[in-house]
Amino acid sequence: MESKIKSATIEDLKRVQELNLMLFEKEYAEFDNTLNCKWTFGEVGTEYFKGRITEDDGCVFVAIIDDEIVGYLAGGLMDTKKTYRVLPNSAELENMFVLDKCRGTGIGSKLYKAFIDWSKSKGVKRLRVGASAQNVAGIGFYRKNGFSDYDLILETNL
Numbered sequence: 841m842e843s844k845i846k847s848a849t850i851e852d853l854k855r856v857q858e859l860n861l862m863l864f865e866k867e868y869a870e871f872d873n874t875l876n877c878k879w880t881f882g883e884v885g886t887e888y889f890k891g892r893i894t895e896d897d898g899c900v901f902v903a904i905i906d907d908e909i910v911g912y913l914a915g916g917l918m919d920t921k922k923t924y925r926v927l928p929n930s931a932e933l934e935n936m937f938v939l940d941k942c943r944g945t946g947i948g949s950k951l952y953k954a955f956i957d958w959s960k961s962k963g964v965k966r967l968r969v970g971a972s973a974q975n976v977a978g979i980g981f982y983r984k985n986g987f988s989d990y991d992l993i994l995e996t997n998l
């Protein structure tokens with residue numbers, strides 16, 4: 841079934857949050873037990889998604905099949921003035937998720953294409969995405985879409 845991509849509206853907020861919670865629960869169960877699964881529908885998470893949907897410095901795209909939102913991507917412009925690096929206008933792909941049953945059919949790539957188009961419309965010249973080191977599938981998707989490894993963050997418990 842063909843998927844359609846559109847910009848999320850505030851009516852899509854709850855569904856986007858539901859998909860984000862599925863992302864958190866998957867990652868929590870599989871490789872990151874520091875994730876706070878209450879964040880998504882809490883005050884901070886709700887404000888974050890509302891802002892990304894309604895404000896000019898961010899975007900949320902959703903993929904729709906038969907009137908069902910089956911995936912989303914959220915991102916935003918980066919404040920490059922506050923970094924120690926010399927960066928052109930940059931944006932960050934902050935989180936994305938496609939329902940298991942719809943993966944591997946090009947929906948993630950279509951969402952990413954919409955994000956590229958949005959970024960270009962904002963004068964962005966460089967994109968960034970972070971992923972848990974153990975999220976081999978997610979990292980495979982990003983590499984396939986032209987990202988290459990840049991940062992490596994290491995942590996230890998004391």
Ligand SMILES: CC(C)(COP(=O)(O)OP(=O)(O)OC[C@H]1O[C@@H](n2cnc3c(N)ncnc32)[C@H](O)[C@@H]1OP(=O)(O)O)[C@@H](O)C(=O)NCCC(=O)NCCS
Pocket residue numbers: 863934935936937938939942943944945946947948949950971975976977978980981982984
């Ligand atoms: C990552 C994700 C969004 C990709 O969405 P998708 O709709 O499956 O992606 P596509 O079908 O457009 O795949 C595009 C390419 O990525 C590659 N890819 C997808 N899954 C992959 C995997 N498990 N390992 C390696 N490469 C993979 C595919 O090879 C595909 O290339 P192809 O078309 O030449 O075969 C989706 O798999 C997902 O929601 N995963 C769980 C959540 C997650 O990891 N989110 C990202 C971290 S925030």
